[in-house]
Amino acid sequence: xxxxxxxxxxxxxxxxxxxxxxxxxxxxxxxxxxxxxxxxxxxxxxxxxxxxxxxxxxxxxxxxxxxxxxxxxxxxxxxxxxxxxxxxxxxxxxxxxxxxxxxxxxxxxxxxxxxxxxxxxxxxxxxxxxxxxxxxxxxxxxxxxxxxxxxxxxxxxxxxx
Amino acid sequence: xxxxxxxxxxxxxxxxxxxxxxxxxxxxxxxxxxxxxxxxxxxxxxxxxxxxxxxxxxxxxxxxxxxxxxxxxxxxxxxxxxxxxxxxxxxxxxxxxxxxxxxxxxxxxxxxxxxxxxxxxxxxxxxxxxxxxxxxxxxxxxxxxxxxxxxxxxxxxxxxxxxxxxxxxxxxxxxxxxxxxxxxxxxxxxxxxxxxxxxxxxxxxxxxxxxxxxxxxxxxxxxxxxxxxxxxxxxxxxxxxxxxxxxxxxxxxxxxxxxxxxxxxxxxxxxxxxxxxxxxxxxxxxxxxxxxxxxxxxxxxxxxxxxxxxxxxxxxxxxxxxxxxxxxxxxxxxxxxxxxxxxxxxxxxxxxxxxxxxxxxxxxxxxxxxxxxxxxxxxxxxxxxxxxxxxxxxxxxxxxxxxxxxxxxxxxxxxxxxxxxxxxxxxxxxxxxxxxxxxxxxxxxxxxxxxxxxxxxxxxxxxxxxxxxxxxxxxxxxxxxxxxxxxxxxxxxxxxxxxxxx
Numbered sequence: 001x002x003x004x005x006x007x008x009x010x011x012x013x014x015x016x017x018x019x020x021x022x023x024x025x026x027x028x029x030x031x032x033x034x035x036x037x038x039x040x041x042x043x044x045x046x047x048x049x050x051x052x053x054x055x056x057x058x059x060x061x062x063x064x065x066x067x068x069x070x071x072x073x074x075x076x077x078x079x080x081x082x083x084x085x086x087x088x089x090x091x092x093x094x095x096x097x098x099x100x101x102x103x104x105x106x107x108x109x110x111x112x113x114x115x116x117x118x119x120x121x122x123x124x125x126x127x128x129x130x131x132x133x134x135x136x137x138x139x140x141x142x143x144x145x146x147x148x149x150x151x152x153x154x155x156x157x158x159x160x161x
Numbered sequence: 162x163x164x165x166x167x168x169x170x171x172x173x174x175x176x177x178x179x180x181x182x183x184x185x186x187x188x189x190x191x192x193x194x195x196x197x198x199x200x201x202x203x204x205x206x207x208x209x210x211x212x213x214x215x216x217x218x219x220x221x222x223x224x225x226x227x228x229x230x231x232x233x234x235x236x237x238x239x240x241x242x243x244x245x246x247x248x249x250x251x252x253x254x255x256x257x258x259x260x261x262x263x264x265x266x267x268x269x270x271x272x273x274x275x276x277x278x279x280x281x282x283x284x285x286x287x288x289x290x291x292x293x294x295x296x297x298x299x300x301x302x303x304x305x306x307x308x309x310x311x312x313x314x315x316x317x318x319x320x321x322x323x324x325x326x327x328x329x330x331x332x333x334x335x336x337x338x339x340x341x342x343x344x345x346x347x348x349x350x351x352x353x354x355x356x357x358x359x360x361x362x363x364x365x366x367x368x369x370x371x372x373x374x375x376x377x378x379x380x381x382x383x384x385x386x387x388x389x390x391x392x393x394x395x396x397x398x399x400x401x402x403x404x405x406x407x408x409x410x411x412x413x414x415x416x417x418x419x420x421x422x423x424x425x426x427x428x429x430x431x432x433x434x435x436x437x438x439x440x441x442x443x444x445x446x447x448x449x450x451x452x453x454x455x456x457x458x459x460x461x462x463x464x465x466x467x468x469x470x471x472x473x474x475x476x477x478x479x480x481x482x483x484x485x486x487x488x489x490x491x492x493x494x495x496x497x498x499x500x501x502x503x504x505x506x507x508x509x510x511x512x513x514x515x516x517x518x519x520x521x522x523x524x525x526x527x528x529x530x531x532x533x534x535x536x537x538x539x540x541x542x543x544x545x546x547x548x549x550x551x552x553x554x555x556x557x558x559x560x561x562x563x564x565x566x567x568x569x570x571x572x573x574x575x576x577x578x579x580x581x582x583x584x585x586x587x588x589x590x591x592x593x594x595x596x597x598x599x600x601x602x603x604x605x606x607x608x609x610x611x612x613x614x615x616x617x618x619x620x621x622x623x624x625x626x627x628x629x630x631x632x633x634x635x636x637x638x639x640x641x642x643x644x645x646x647x648x649x650x651x652x653x654x655x656x657x658x659x660x661x662x663x
Contacts, residue, residue: 018590022332041620046346049608060332079589088381095578118554122384
């Protein structure tokens with residue numbers, strides 16, 4: 001028996017799930033193309049390119065799935081082995097929180113805490129350095145944009161900035 | 162004679178004080194991002210794309226071009242002194258450059274790298290001046306079928322050269338096309354994939370997509386590991402290479418220049434593949450290949466010349482055909498489009514000041530880079546000591562501000578963050594973002610040219626194979642698509658595949 005025949009289909013195979021997501025996206029693109037009308041070959045409609053691109057996506061995704069099932073592939077966990085996976089997660093959480101705060105609080109009130117968090121959560125910068133950077137950089141950028149380039153950043157409900 | 166008149170015209174544009182300032186800003190930032198590991202020219206160019214709006218098209222494009230070829234110079238400094246490539250095209254320079262530095266020959270390594278880059282950059286510019294107008298006059302005869310096939314070829318070449326599974330790269334390219342056609346259909350004005358959001362009527366912006374996929378995703382990946390920098394601390398002397406160094410480097414530099422320029426002009430090619438190809442060529446040609454990897458100056462001179470020549474060569478398909486051969490050029494195309502300009506065969510005749518001004522500015526920029534990279538090397542060495550935990554929050558803040566300024570719309574900041582997170586997971590699962598971005602830019606053009614060809618030929622698909630240029634492009638694309646199925650060719654592809662993760 002060769003090694004290939006010993007490959008078992010594992011549900012935590014990241015290649016398999018990548019292919020499945022691609023397949024689902026391809027299906028959605030085909031459906032969107034059909035909804036937009038394909039037109040004819042003489043006069044292609046708005047959905048023409050989407051439809052055929054969707055078919056190609058399904059083909060490529062299927063080939064990824066077949067490769068994952070026949071050759072196996074790394075598990076999700078193995079992709080993050082020996083990495084500090086919590087650090088990017090923290091940065092993502094900070095960015096999502098920032099995106100929710102940007103409109104209601106405005107640029108300054110959301111960017112200063114974001115900077116402070118980023119400076120402290122990944123590889124903590126000492127407070128005596130983190131606080132001035134977190135305050136001065138957003139303030140400096142805000143001043144350059146507002147006063148020199150005349151670009152209005154969001155000022156939020158408190159109209160600060 | 163015409164060329165000389167045009168160059169004089171270009172110098173008139175490039176030497177205007179405002180354009181000189183933009184050129185200097187471009188090459189300075191280029192060197193800066195080249196020196197700093199973790200930020201590449203793509204992130205920097207996408208970050209500064211909105212700033213191009215504040216000046217004339219010439220100024221904006223001059224600055225963007227400066228960032229690109231400037232980063233090629235700067236990347237080698239980090240490779241030689243720290244053994245971390247400042248940007249992807251300098252990966253090969255680490256091998257022998259850092260060994261030279263460890264042997265106390267950092268000065269000659271940096272010197273030959275800067276002179277090689279200058280020599281290659283200058284050659285590429287002269288070739289660009291001579292080739293571009295000729296190619297543009299041929300390209301005027303191109304119809305939609307030729308453009309469609311050329312774009313298909315460009316996308317296939319890029320997916321072929323992308324590291325990892327080709328099916329994944331092709332899937333990414335398809336997603337890029339889909340994202341590119343979001344918004345109103347340019348022919349029927351029907352909204353597509355807008356989900357009722359008014360912000361998506363004009364399509365998804367290039368700036369948030371690129372900044373998310375390259376800027377934010379890169380930061381997320383870098384935070385996963387502790388970035389340690391072992392900077393060579395000895396004083397850097399003898400920046401002017403010795404007679405022996407020149408003798409050993411002249412051949413590799415010349416060969417690297419020609420090879421790099423040729424590879425740079427190909428769709429999907431670029432600086433990274435050129436530097437790898439040059440290194441492999443020099444090792445093969447060398448009478449003492451065993452010295453490679455242990456501080457051979459040829460291993461620095463060839464690849465450094467090649468990546469700079471490729472950076473110049475890449476302007477040819479963009480300027481003459483309007484087709485970006487790689488992601489960096491796609492961003493430059495974005496800068497043209499922001500200013501309502503369409504690079505292509507007609508640009509050289511209709512807007513000669515712009516074309517020749519950009520070309521002349523690149524020559525001036527190369528001179529500026531020589532000064533920035535040799536006498537001021539100490540400044541860049543100091544900069545290498547800036548800790549990443551201070552740098553990355555600044556990068557994130559600048560990307561947010563850059564995206565917001567490009568459209569004055571908070572929605573684009575959300576798009577950037579979303580693409581940042583998607584880009585991070587894509588990279589973790591082995592999906593490269595470069596084919597997606599190139600297809601995103603080419604998608605609308607690809608669709609328009611396909612539909613126009615079909616309308617003009619009354620639905621006859623043979624139009625794509627009856628026209629010789631179109632047929633050649635499609636045949637070549639087909640060969641590349643089936644190549645990975647053949648084991649021998651698959652091995653070759655793995656050897657030349659780009660390492661986008663650097």
